[in-house]
Amino acid sequence: MEILRLPAELESLERFRKFVTERAAESGLDSRLIPKIELVLEEILTNQVMHAYKEREGEAEVACFPRRDGCFCLQLRDWGPEFDPLKQAAPDTAAPLEERRVGGLGIHLVKNMADHLEYRREDGKNILTVCFKKPAV
Amino acid sequence: MLTIDESREAELTVLQLTGRLDAVTAPELEQRLATLAGDGCGKMAVDFGKLEMIVSAGLRVFLAFAKKCRKSGIRLALCRMQPVVYEVFKISGFTEILAIFPTREEAVRSLDS
Numbered sequence: 020m021e022i023l024r025l026p027a028e029l030e031s032l033e034r035f036r037k038f039v040t041e042r043a044a045e046s047g048l049d050s051r052l053i054p055k056i057e058l059v060l061e062e063i064l065t066n067q068v069m070h071a072y073k074e075r076e077g078e079a080e081v082a083c084f085p086r087r088d089g090c091f092c093l094q095l096r097d098w099g100p101e102f103d104p105l106k107q108a109a110p111d112t113a114a115p116l117e118e119r120r121v122g123g124l125g126i127h128l129v130k131n132m133a134d135h136l137e138y139r140r141e142d143g144k145n146i147l148t149v150c151f152k153k154p155a156v
Numbered sequence: 157m158l159t160i161d162e163s164r165e166a167e168l169t170v171l172q173l174t175g176r177l178d179a180v181t182a183p184e185l186e187q188r189l190a191t192l193a194g195d196g197c198g199k200m201a202v203d204f205g206k207l208e209m210i211v212s213a214g215l216r217v218f219l220a221f222a223k224k225c226r227k228s229g230i231r232l233a234l235c236r237m238q239p240v241v242y243e244v245f246k247i248s249g250f251t252e253i254l255a256i257f258p259t260r261e262e263a264v265r266s267l268d269s
Contacts, residue, residue, distance in 0.1 A: 029179055029180055032178070032179065032180060033180075051240075054208065054209050054240040055240065057209060058209065058211050058240075058244065061178055061179065061211050062211055062212060065179045065211075065213065110248075110249075112247075112248055112249025113249055113252070114249075115253065116219075116222055116223060116226060116253040117223065117226070119219055119223075119249075119253060121212065121215065121216040121219055121220075124212040124215055124216070124248055125211070125212035125213075127247070127248065128211070128212060128244060128247055128248065131247045132247075
């Protein structure tokens with residue numbers, strides 16, 4: 020498992036993105052999946068920056084690993100207060116324009132793009148695992 | 157990285173987006189759109205042809221701008237989205253509340269009707 024740990028701030032996004040897309044390419048993942056993986060990574064990291072640490076500084080860690088069934092998985096960890104993004108209320112994606120709100124859209128996208136999502140709190144860490152199936156050829 | 161190219165013809169403004177609309181670049185677009193709306197732009201087409209990716213921070217900008225357009229009478233049409241970008245709009249339900257067209261011609265024509 021390869022791991023990258025950086026300060027949880029917007030400036031780290033680009034390095035995390037590069038790390039993950041390189042690992043994904045090495046694993047032989049279909050290149051059509053890469054934009055989806057980038058989106059999921061960025062949504063979760065920005066969520067972490069906003070929710071887990073708010074005004075204070077902290078670090079985030081991203082790990083990439085293959086699952087036995089061939090899925091490509093990411094694991095994102097932070098040391099902020101307990102926060103389960105999967106419990107965020109789903110946005111109303113059918114409301115008319117005037118009533119439409121943006122809260123929760125990021126995690127809604129993550130849920131739709133990923134094939135498997137799991138949150139757990141362990142040793143003072145928020146751990147979110149996200150897996151993507153390799154598309155059938 | 158995001159590049160915003162702008163062209164104007166009478167009251168029509170066309171914005172061409174190139175690159176990525178993410179948490180880092182979304183504020184740049186937000187500011188540009190606010191300036192254009194403040195300048196009294198009447199019709200706007202946004203060409204997504206060279207936009208590789210959009211995340212929720214980018215959707216947020218378009219939602220806020222579409223609301224502003226509705227209030228101030230600006231006509232807005234989006235066009236030429238790549239499949240992954242269109243999918244993000246679709247999953248978010250934005251394809252129901254924004255005018256999105258396959259070609260720039262169709263987008264511009266819709267603003268005249």
